[in-house]
Amino acid sequence: MIIVDKALRARAQAGRPLRVGMVGAGFMGRGVALQIATAVPGMRLAAIAHRRLEPARQAFVEAGQSDIRHVETAGALQAAMAAGQPAITEDWRLLCAADGIDAILEVTGSIDYAAAVVSAAIENGKHAILMNAELDGTVGPLLKQRADAAGVVYTNVDGDQPGVTMNLYRFVCGIGVRPVLCGNIKGLHDPYRNPTTQEGFARRWGQKAHMVTSFADGTKVSFEQAVIANATGMRVGRRGMFGPTVAAGTPIDEAVKSLPAEAFVNGPGIVDYVVGAAPGPGVFVLGTIEHPAQRHYLNLYKLGEGPLYCFHTPCHLCHFEVPNTIARAVLFGDAAIAPAGAPSVEVIATAKTDLKAGDMLDDLGHYMTYGQCENADVVRRERLLPMAVAPGCRLRRGIAKDQVLRYADVEVPAGRLIDRLRQEQDAVFAGSIAAVA
Structure with missing residues (x-):
């Protein structure tokens, strides 16, 4: 994120890195730990809480960290941070209450457990960063309201599709085009997939079978699009979304023609997805603009004659982009994506x-x-x-x-x-x- 890099370098040069507490040390958590340790000056992963200590320790070790301290009390955590030692614990409450931790990154993929973590982070005046569309899509509007009252940022992350889509949405708005559809590019959608059918894929990529099942059966994309809708005020055109399937590799600016424009060109717009389009797994925003001269310019710039213009981001890089979200929240008070009010x-x-x-x-x-x-x-x-x-x-x-x-x-x-x-x-x-x- 342009501007974030300079701000982080300034914190590094001043010897005042942002300090992050992470709850969860699974596949994505380990990636975040690696990214912060190897590529993000001005930010430090101070502590990891996990239900079992070994995955937390493994995350630090894979990130090249040593001299890892197991802590069980607030005092021990404070001492570890003062000494510059990475800390691990089974008790996430220590992270939420610790002085000097700027933000809590929740990356467990759970619901009730994650709700307790995020609630406690907000109550303790910590910025709450979620890699958890499921929690956000269920009680995000309430948690955002609580965060506002506490004077902290509540946000889902850049890198996952909702955050990447919101960046694109803000860009489209910023050039004077009115977004009418926020979309997700899927490679597969089969609601009857289960952990047995997805076991081989999960094993290949070192992920959990139920997690990749939620990607395949449409649950994940539903939560992701709900998060976007709640941030923009958009709706769905019908239950389950339209989700047309196109021939594999169809360019997204062609694939979007299979979506029924009459369902979204007027009103607040909708969220939806397309299966099989390229580039995947990217995101797209359809927008429109009324001014004839501006349409002429957009045509000159190779976006076509309209009235719908397709903007897309060809990828989402998950854990690589999460530190940007943390820095935006802590340094600029800016959420990558958060509910705008009541659930939509x-x-x-x-x-x-x-x-x-x-x-x-x-x-x-x-x-x-x-x-x-x-x-x-x-x-x-x-x-x-x-x-x-x-x-x-x-x-x-x-x-x-x-x-x-x-x-x-x-x-x-x-x-x-x-x-x-x-x-x-x-x-x-x-x-x-x-x-x-």
């Missing part, structure tokens, strides 16, 4: 197979459910079950394959933080969501 789009649970009464729903990217986008006013009116709330719920009745689930269909486990946050979010934004209907 939600992700709802849908049966991946026929489900029986008494079944306990499994987790995201597993065997029983997949996620679909739906407009928030519809979700509220029909009492549809959010995808991130579904795991652990027990079915009151049988649900047919591809049928959406409702709160009336399930018994929700007692005592979960995510349910309390959902209830609070529904109450806080009740009037705003109802006004959209």
Whole structure:
């Protein structure tokens, strides 16, 4: 990110690096640790919290760090930071409470656990950075409101598709073009994929099978597009989005012609995706502009005659770009992408197979459910079950394959933080969501 690099170099030269606490040390967490250690002057990963110590230690070791200190108290963490020693702990609360840590990066991919981490970070006056579209797409509007009240930044990350899309969206707005569609380029969408079908792919890339299943079955893209919708005020054109499939390698400026323009050229615009287009896995924004002279210029600059103009970013580089998000938040008070207000789009649970009464729903990217986008006013009116709330719920009745689930269909486990946050979010934004209907 231009300007961020100079600001970080200045912090490095002044001997005042940004200090980051990271919760989670999985595949992406290890990548972030490596990136900060090897390519980001002016930033230091001070501590990693993980449920087990060994993955946290491994993340530091793979990043070339040594003299790693295991800490169990706030005092021990402060001493490690003062000595310049990387710290590891099982207790994420130490990171959220520690003086001198500027931002908490949450990269667990969990829901209830992550909700507790982010809530505590905000309560302790720490900027909250999420590599977690699932949490953001479920209670992000409420967490953003809490962060605003605490005077800290709440943001999802650049590098994942939502942050990359938001950069592009802001660019398009900045040149005077009105965005009408924010899109994602997918290589595959099959809602019936499961950890068994995805095991080989996961093993090849060193990832977890349920994680890559959530990419394939549409759950991940649904959360990503919901995050974008909530940041822009866009909606979906229909439940599940249009998601046309085109011939593999079709240039994105051609592929977008398969999207129904009548569904988005007027109004607040929509979020959607295309399967098979190139370059993938990139993102795109469709925009329009009324001024005839500006249309003439855009045609001269090879964007065509309009009325829709396609802007795209050919890649998203995940952990490589995360430090930019941290620096933007800490140094400039700028979120890469965050909810603009009330939820606009939600992700709802849908049966991946026929489900029986008494079944306990499994987790995201597993065997029983997949996620679909739906407009928030519809979700509220029909009492549809959010995808991130579904795991652990027990079915009151049988649900047919591809049928959406409702709160009336399930018994929700007692005592979960995510349910309390959902209830609070529904109450806080009740009037705003109802006004959209």
